[in-house]
Amino acid sequence: MNSTFYSNGKLLLTGEYAVLDGALSLAIPTKYGQLLTIKKNDTPKIIWTSLDEKGDTWFKATLLIKSDDSTNSIRLEVENKNNLDIDALSTAKTLINILTEAQKLNPFLSTTSGHFVETKLTFPRNWGLGSSSTLINNIASWAKVDAYKLLWNAFSGSAYDIACAQHNYPITYKLNQGKPEVSKTDFNPPFIDNLYFVYLNKKQNSRKGIANYKSIAKDKTNLIAKISELTQQMLTTESLTDFNSLILTHEKLLSSFLQTPTQKEALFSDFEGHIKSLGAWGGDFVLATGTPRQMRYFKRKGYLTLIPYKEMVL
Structure with missing residues (x-):
């Protein structure tokens, strides 16, 4: 049985940069976004495929799920990483970082089984509508963890894009002592x-x-x-x-x-x-x-x- 998650893209109409320090900002989710589809397999591997808006594969890699005896947890490695070019290897490392941080928040991966994972953007990758934030929000939904925590643990930023990923209407967004305040607005x-x-x-x-x-x-x-x-x-x-x-x-x-x-x-x-x-x-x-x-x-x-x-x- 497949599990599918979807997150909206984002645009920030007001408050760019200042949103990081608590400015009230106007943000809008877009009709464009990203899908994440997961199907279990019986190997300790995550077989990952990323598709662009045309359905063409722009990234493909297999991640090995291994036991980490030193921390009593798991670690992820790229299988046959020498077969990946520099861009693909960089993408794989970023993906491992996100999945590892999600695993720390809730151990949702194990060495007894794996997953086929496919992502599909509905907008061109170079548009900057949130290919990373939609991925993080989708992975958070898959792992059943807080998407804001996952973003801040894996990267940085105000996380207004996470709020857009989760809401289907314009919002005001504000960081209040490091906590997101999201309100529906009628723009x-x-x-x-x-x-x-x-x-x-x-x-x-x-x-x-x-x-x-x-x-x-x-x-x-x-x-x-x-x-x-x-x-x-x-x-x-x-x-x-x-x-x-x-x-x-x-x-x-x-x-x-x-x-x-x-x-x-x-x-x-x-x-x-x-x-x-x-x-x-x-x-x-x-x-x-x-x-x-x-x-x-x-x-x-x-x-x-x-x-x-x-x-x-x-």
Whole structure:
């Protein structure tokens, strides 16, 4: 009998970076996500296959489940690791890390049997909609462990993406003394048809962005308060003009703090509408506001992936 789990992808509309330090942020789960299907086998092996949105295999490896006598637990090893290229070996090590941390929280693997595991993304891997967070949430569901703990034990981050993986509606997200506070919100402004997501033709390394933000030795109290206020205002505004003004203020605040140009300054200075960075600056998607005519600008510039808000968001 197969077990199947599914997790939503994510986008962070407000609070990028500042969400790490407790800023109230607006996050949205996407219609795109990742499936995880598990079937038991009678060998001490996890035979893992990862498929992309087209159904093509992008990663395949066999993990051996072995006893670790020194810790009275199990350990995972890659079988025939010399047959894997550098990227596949890196992926296998990351996968082992996640599974090992899940095992520590709840011993769900044993040396007496194994599993066939298949993952399938419903979005291109380079879109940055949460290939890692959806995997972690799915593995947490499989292992029956807390997905937030699993993320923080295996990696780092605010975990807003885990909240998106688990909810089917827009949310506000806040870390309060290290604990996630998630609330359902109704973000459906009258100008919803003027909101678009534009893919920047490259994936951004969010862990690198987080590390850079954390390295900035500035007091963040004022930043967090202002970002939280902007989030509240964006949730209640019914005017696109006012929304654009809030976007501009949000961008300027973070640009000044990060000492980094906004995405509009760096890439789209002649765009007639407004642009809001999402997540780690420099890649993945941005939010663009304007008319369908104005959106033609991005196609002319070579940014061909342009998704209306309603087509992206659950």
